[in-house]
Each structure stands twice: as structure tokens, then as C-alpha cells.
Amino acid sequence: MSHIKKSLERQRSYFATGQTYDVSFRLEMLKTLQKSIIAHESEIFDALKKDLNKSPFEAYETEVGITLQELQYVIKHVRSWAKPKRVKTPLLHFKSTSFILSEPYGVVLIMSPWNYPLQLSIAPLIGSIAAGNCTLIKPSAYSPATSAVIAKIVRECFDEGFVAVIEGGREANQALLKEKFDYIFFTGSVEVGKTVMAAAAENLTPVTLELGGKSPCIVDCNTNLEITARRIVWGKCLNAGQTCVAPDYLLVHKDVKNDLLNSMKKYIAEFYGQHPHKSEDLPKIINRKHFDRVKGLLNCGKTVVGGQYDEKTLKISPTILDDVSWDEPVMQEEIFGPVLPVLEFDDLSQVIETVNKRPKPLALYLFTTSKQTEKKILENIPFGGGCINDTIVHLATSYMPFGGVGESGMGGYHGRWSFDTFSHKKSILKKSNLIDIKLRYPPYRDKLSLLKKMF
DSSP: OHHHHHHHHHHHHHHHTTGGGOHHHHHHHHHHHHHHHHHTHHHHHHHHHHHHOOOHHHHIIIIIHHHHHHHHHHHHHHHHHTSOEEEOOOGGGOSEEEEEEEEEOSEEEEEOOSSSTTHHHHHHHHHHHHHTOEEEEEOOTTSHHHHHHHHHHHHHHSOTTTEEEOOOSHHHHHHHHTSOOSEEEEESOHHHHHHHHHHHHHTTOOEEEEOOOOOEEEEOSSSOHHHHHHHHHHHHHGGGGOOTTSOOEEEEETTTHHHHHHHHHHHHHHHHOSSGGGOTTSOOOSSHHHHHHHHGGGGSSEEEEOOOEETTTTEEOOEEEESOOTTSGGGTSOOOSSEEEEEEESSHHHHHHHHHTSOOOSEEEEEOSOHHHHHHHHHHOOOSEEEESSSSGGGSOSSSOBOOOGGGEEOOBSTHHHHHHTEEEEEEEEEOSSOOOGGGSSOOTTOHHHHHHHO
16 A cells, blocks of 8 residues: 555645645635536436436535535635634733634645545545645545545645545545544544544544434424424435434324324325335445345335335335334444334323433434424433434535534534634733733742732
8 A cells, every 4th residue: 555655645745835725725726626526417417326326406415515615615715714813811911812713734644434424525635625725635445436536636626645535445535544644534423434444543533423323203293293203214214314314213203103194195295106115316325235224124124115126226214114124134233225113102200211321322303393392302311413303414515614423433524613623722812021920930938929810
């Protein structure tokens, strides 16, 4: 893997020139990237079709559009973010001024997954460029067509000393993690996240981990069942359930369970027809390994709807499983497929206890019209982020950070939070030479009482 070492050396040399500290340079690079993504839109669509069978609509909705929106927002604001920030100075330090400088870390490694291969490569790259870093991107080998387009765009836009793509599989990942970076940004599974963090610890490298887990979807008895059913089906079937923040299991009040499930069955048919696994609007499972894993979960509980699949196209119909227990395989791991197990409850305290017994989820979705229920859930269940009366869409904004907590990840990004994630905050106190208060200097004698008054 000598090419990895050469790429890293090239980026360290490039960063040492100081060019990336120039905010005008960063803006130029972001605008170049923006134009290139627009120019290569059709190629991106074709690649996402090959890798995941995403329709052009879904490809734009979840990959291209959200990336361009993030670019536009960061381009608009990065100059103000990069300015030194004046802050107050305690009286104790009279006469001084204090300010914070946002400084790039240096050379950043971005390791992205296959499920949203464009968005989850380029969104963190936008933050890294905005903050003034050089960046190595390692896209997933499971989405080769999209990885190839990303590599093409990066080569056209940037000097490889500034941004470069390292393609390859597990060997490339292992080789990269043996090297010393100034920051690592990883999106992927919990297990691989542990490996990344262990490797980063060897060099005390700071990390952001965007992971996953089992994200609950809670449906209260006080809700609009038609809208609730439609939005849950959309969120669960988006990218065939291969979304880190997809509703992973449904906790529904027993009084509305049957009506909700009937409405969900109706909307699955409305969205994807009577044979969803044959619909062109339903993405496929990424590869045979994951297809077999998800297919193996179909035997759990009682099938309410779905259960069909196509071995050739690697498609699985949206499937709802009722009467499942926490002991079954479908409740032991993040599903990452169009399978939704259902559990019922009759008291909200049961829900809080059930969710809090497990690792903190990346997302939580609550459907209710009760402000009291909303308050109780938000105040008593820790989770990364989520929605009230919707699914997924909380991450599609540059105005809020996206990230996990506990086993679902650490750190956040999007918008201003991307810039901050990839920036070291350097605190500076500038002291005046016009006056030098001698209180702090020895001998101290009777100075303690005066010192206390200054704190």
C-alpha cells in the first residue's frame, strides 16, 4: 500500500504550504466542487442505479440535492465562521483582549459507507474543505460505481495534495488506519467504529463516529393514523431500509395497532404496487451477503405484509412482522433492510423502560398529538436526534447538527457544526503592555483578600 503513504506525504506537504488557510481558496474549492456535482449529475444517477437501484428521484432527494443544499449553505457562511471570534475577558486579566481562532487540523481521513455513498462522502468533505484541511476520502468498495464517480469528480476538481480518493476494500481500510492522521471521520457500523477508534487511539487522533443501532418508532394512541402510516412506510422503505436512521422497530399503542398496520399495508401497496419486490421505485439490497442476512430475518414473528423477495435482483418487499419478542434475531441487531418488527404497549412508562434498557439509539421517532407525551419522551429517553410526527428528515438540514450518542456515535456535523468538527479552536489572550498589575507576583503577603475580590 505504498500509494497510501505517498498520498499522505503529498497532502502533508501541500498543507505545509499554508494555502488552505486562505478562506478565499476554500470558497473557490467549494464552488468548484458544486459545479462538478451538477455537471456529473447524470453519471451519479447512473452509478446509484447500478449500486443500489435508486431511482433518479430518490437519488436526488437523498444524495445529490441534500449535498448541493449543504454546499450552498456552507459557501454562504464560511467566511463569517472563519473570522476570529472576540470573547469577554475576566477582570482578573485586565488589561487584555481574548479571541478564538478556528484552525484546520491538517490532514483528514474520511471513511464513508455504501448506503448513501455520494452524500456520506461529500457532506463531511464540505466541512473539511471549509475548515481548511487536506483530505483523503476512502469510499466503500460495496458501491463501486458511485465510488468511481466520486474519484472522477475529486480528480477533476482538486490537486491530489489537497483532496484525494483511495479506492479499495478491507486491505486499503486496514492500511489507512495504520497511518497517522490529524482527524478521522468515520460513518459505518458500530463494530467497525470500534476498530477505527482503537486505531485512532494509537496516535491520539480525534475522531467523529457516525454509527447506527436500533432506532425506535413510537406511535401513541393520540395521532393521525393515516399520516403516521404514510410517513413511517416512507421512512422505512427509503433506500430499502438501508439507512442508519431508519425506523428499526415499531412501538405502537395496543388501541391503535391494528388500524395502523392496516394503513401501512395500504400505503406499501400504494407506493410499490401489489408486488413491491418488482417495483422500479424500490432500491435493492447492496449485495448478496446483506441480502441473505436480511432475508434470514423474515422468519421472525408473524408476517403482516411482505415477505417476498427476488434472488436475482436482490430485492426484498417491505415486510411488517407482528408478535415479535426481544429474543428473536430481528431484535438483536440493526436491521438495515425493509423489515419492520412491531411491539405493542399500553403505558408510556413501558416504552421509556424498554428503550432505555438498550444502547442509546441514533434516532427516535414519536407520533403523537399530545404535548404531555412529547415532553415525557424527550425528557426521559436519550438519543442522537429525531422527529416528532415524521421520520428521517431531521438530518436533511444545515441548521442543526446530526450525530449519535453513546454506542450510536460521537460528534456531529452539517452546516456550522461541520466547520466546527473539522476545526481546532485556538484560544488566545492578548495582554497589554501599558499596565502590569503586580498583584499576581510574589511576595504574596497580604494579597489573598484582594485576589478573592477579583474572582
